[in-house]
Amino acid sequence: MKKTLNIGLIGYGFMGRTHSNAYRKVSNFFDVPYKPVLKTVCGLDEAQARAFADQWGYESYCTDWRQVIADDTIDVVDICVPNNMHAEIAIAAAQAGKAICCEKPLALNVAEAERMVAAVEKAGVANLVSFNYRRVPAVTLAKQLIDEGRLGRIFHYRANFLQDWTISKDVPQGGMATWRLDAKAAGSGVTGDLLAHCIDTAMWHNGAITSVSAMTETFIKERKNAETGKVEPVGIDDACTFMCRFDNGSLGNFESTRYARGHKALYTFEINGENASIAWDLHDLHRLSYFDHADDSIVRGWRNVHVTDGDMPYMGKWWVPGLQIGYEHSFVHQVADFLEDMAQGKPTSPTFREALATQRVCEAVLTSAKSKSWQTIKQP
Ligand SMILES: NC(=O)c1ccc[n+]([C@@H]2O[C@H](COP(=O)([O-])OP(=O)(O)OC[C@H]3O[C@@H](n4cnc5c(N)ncnc54)[C@H](O)[C@@H]3O)[C@@H](O)[C@H]2O)c1
Numbered sequence: 001m002k003k004t005l006n007i008g009l010i011g012y013g014f015m016g017r018t019h020s021n022a023y024r025k026v027s028n029f030f031d032v033p034y035k036p037v038l039k040t041v042c043g044l045d046e047a048q049a050r051a052f053a054d055q056w057g058y059e060s061y062c063t064d065w066r067q068v069i070a071d072d073t074i075d076v077v078d079i080c081v082p083n084n085m086h087a088e089i090a091i092a093a094a095q096a097g098k099a100i101c102c103e104k105p106l107a108l109n110v111a112e113a114e115r116m117v118a119a120v121e122k123a124g125v126a127n128l129v130s131f132n133y134r135r136v137p138a139v140t141l142a143k144q145l146i147d148e149g150r151l152g153r154i155f156h157y158r159a160n161f162l163q164d165w166t167i168s169k170d171v172p173q174g175g176m177a178t179w180r181l182d183a184k185a186a187g188s189g190v191t192g193d194l195l196a197h198c199i200d201t202a203m204w205h206n207g208a209i210t211s212v213s214a215m216t217e218t219f220i221k222e223r224k225n226a227e228t229g230k231v232e233p234v235g236i237d238d239a240c241t242f243m244c245r246f247d248n249g250s251l252g253n254f255e256s257t258r259y260a261r262g263h264k265a266l267y268t269f270e271i272n273g274e275n276a277s278i279a280w281d282l283h284d285l286h287r288l289s290y291f292d293h294a295d296d297s298i299v300r301g302w303r304n305v306h307v308t309d310g311d312m313p314y315m316g317k318w319w320v321p322g323l324q325i326g327y328e329h330s331f332v333h334q335v336a337d338f339l340e341d342m343a344q345g346k347p348t349s350p351t352f353r354e355a356l357a358t359q360r361v362c363e364a365v366l367t368s369a370k371s372k373s374w375q376t377i378k379q380p
Helices: 014-029 048-057 065-070 082-096 110-123 137-147 190-206 328-343 352-371
Strands: 003-008 034-042 060-062 078-079 099-103 127-130 155-164 209-217 222-224 232-234 239-246 251-257 266-273 276-280 289-291 301-307
Touching: 003 014, 003 065, 003 099, 014 328, 034 048, 034 065, 048 352, 060 065, 060 301, 065 082, 078 082, 078 352, 082 099, 082 110, 099 251, 099 328, 099 352, 110 352, 127 328, 127 352, 137 190, 137 266, 137 276, 155 190, 190 209, 190 239, 190 251, 190 266, 209 352, 222 266, 276 352
Parallel strands: 003 034, 003 078, 034 060, 078 099, 099 127, 155 251
Antiparallel strands: 155 266, 209 239, 222 232, 239 251, 266 276, 276 289, 289 301
């Protein structure tokens, strides 16, 4: 019998579902060293927490996250609540000796993120930040191709994350459904929410970002508060574009907005190297576009690689070659890696410390936009 690992999930919304699904599926497909047990789910509303526990098979539920931390039987605290609660919960969980999986962005700002890193490192607990796109097999394959040196010297990295759900001035801010528009709960707008993903993946693929120059815009300046009904100034960035330099000498270009009519979640990246280029699109997440200049010129062109073969990242654990997987599987892979590393006493990437580096870039982007100046990022 495998050792069990009791999970305490805080937050039963969108991410609460993806993480619960991952804990339930992981042992069916991966030979993981622990069997996750869905012990407790915590959320704001008691009836919803109970319904979630029933639906997903949690043994118990509660509405006070401190109960999860105080429960000696809980091994892993999984944080799936709005960004302004990450720091307090993660620090308490670390002090209680729990392993922690925390949703992104790590924190509201660098100062909070530094305290979180100090807490997990002092306690010596396993820690992981859920930048799940790294574990989409095609995105992981891109990392493998870069690390094998196939691209040669890299010149350009560009990424977009585009949505369109806040174009209407009638979308409120604040409250449980629209906390992402409230700077106090989210920390920032698209920079922390969407670009944080692009930055995490980019630095994983292409190394540290050393300087940034950004512009942001808040297209709708006032919105009704969903809880009080009062019309208040909007404090988040609705759109953000930045250019940057990477430590390896390459140039980066990033854009994110919630005002790109027609786009629901278009995350794309393209990397141009001396010998080859790579492109990826979340809408076709199981495909990797690859151009190799070494190909015979009369058949040279962009290849569309269907990332489903057993020798491609994670795919040997799923069905048979040719059959693809989807979005939710990136979270299953994340849990599989977390459990495997935990058993071996190894950190799982991205750790809190690695996510702090992303937080530093996000903060520099926002400072740059505000001050209309280039910002240098020193990663200590
Ligand atoms: N990795 C990704 O791609 C991804 C995608 C979406 C969201 N996220 C991140 O996940 C986190 C949660 O986002 P979401 O979309 O799941 O949000 P959501 O609004 O769907 O769910 C938030 C949950 O937090 C709970 N909550 C709020 N305040 C609480 C409190 N005081 N005590 C206990 N529970 C409380 C609510 O009950 C709700 O269940 C955020 O940090 C977000 O940035 C990551």
